Amino acid sequence: MGGALTWGEAKLLLEEAASDPSTALGAELANWAYPASLPDLLALIAQIGNEKAARKVMPWAMPSPKANGSGATSDEVAAAVADLESGIVFST
Numbered sequence: 001m002g003g004a005l006t007w008g009e010a011k012l013l014l015e016e017a018a019s020d021p022s023t024a025l026g027a028e029l030a031n032w033a034y035p036a037s038l039p040d041l042l043a044l045i046a047q048i049g050n051e052k053a054a055r056k057v058m059p060w061a062m063p064s065p066k067a068n069g070s071g072a073t074s075d076e077v078a079a080a081v082a083d084l085e086s087g088i089v090f091s092t
Contacts (some may be wrong), residue, residue: 023057032059 005013020026022037036044036059048054055061072080 027059031058031064033062033064034059 013024017025018025018029021030021032022035022040024035027033027035041058044057045051045054047056
């Protein structure tokens with residue numbers, strides 16, 4: 001891995017990130033709507049102040065934004081991809 005990181009170290013880092021729902025990877029694997037740590041969730045609950053309302057915004061209770069899809073049609077996706085590709089310039 002370029003000499004900066006061994007494969008063993010990379011594996012350990014990946015396993016740690018996967019088991020931590022405060023990382024994007026961990027939240028995705030836990031099927032949470034957003035990454036959050038325990039202190040983040042406690043602060044959110046304290047700020048909301050209402051237990052029933054707080055339960056509704058917990059990351060495991062909310063639908064994942066990816067579950068809804070983009071809502072774009074295949075023509076819109078093709079147009080967006082073409083627009084992105086036209087803006088990519090390779091220089092040598």
